[in-house]
Amino acid sequence: MDLDSYHYIVIEGPIGVGKTTLARKLAQRLDVQSVLEQPQENPFLEKFYRDAGRYALQTQMFFLFQRIQQLQELAQSDLFNTRFVGDFLLEKDPLFARLTLADEELKLYEQLYQHLRTHAVQPDLVIYLQAPVDTLIERIRKRGIPMEASISHDYLQRLGDSYSRFFYNYDAAPLLIVNNEHMNMADNDEDFELLLSHIAEMRGKRAFLNRGE
Incomplete structure (x- = not known):
């Protein structure tokens, strides 16, 4: 499938994996608009990192409404003539909720999520x-955002496991799974071109890119 044939590409993955940086670069390369998360606008996020139990629900609700608004604006655009690259799927929102919310909070969240999810636009490639x-952890440390310093190994492990389970059964759009451990697509042109070639050569619903050391 030609790169110009994709109207809406989403890049996903756990915290620190490089999705936003890659989304910006891919959008620039394809000369398309970007739809990016805005965590700095969440007034509860820093408090959440200090006291997750107290601020998890507020943090999660803010992100849910923020993402829904972004996707509503996307839905109102002409997807046949305007192309986008994003750095989030709405379906990833519940992954975080299940890791951080207490039982009653999660029930409330899931009711709202099920009501609002109908506004989500589906990508044609993830x-x-x-x-x-x-x-x-090393990449989070290098980017040096102070409020992220308290993110634990255990939390990232559970988050990564949640992503793996989610994408194991994902079939809402064609999926390209990329092992990003030994790749630097932001700064290494060879790695980035390799990704572009895999996107262009996508056939069927699932493909893999794994470049070792």
Whole structure:
């Protein structure tokens, strides 16, 4: 499938895997618009990292409504003539909710999610980036966002496991699974071109890209 044939590409993966950086670069390369998460706009996020139990529900609700609004705006655009690259699937929102919310909070969240999810636009390609937890921690450390310093190995492990289970059964769009441990698609042109070639050569519903050391 030619790269110009994709109208809406989404890049997903756990915290620190490089999805936003790659989404920006891919959007620039394809000369299309980007739809990116805005975590800095969430007034509860820093508090959540300090006290997850107290601020999980507020943090999760803010992100849910923020993502829904972004996708509503996308749905109102002309998807036949306007192309996008995003760095989130709405379906990933419940993965975080199940890791952080207490039982009653989760029930409330899921009721709202089921009501709002109908506004989500489905991509025609999802790129799922994977990397080991130690790699994620190193990348989080290097980008040096103070409030992320408290993210634990255990949380990232559980998050990565949640992503793996989710994408194991994912079939809503063609899926390209990329092992991003030994790739630097942001700075290495060879790695980035390899990704582009795999996107262009996608056939069927699932493909893999794994470049070792």
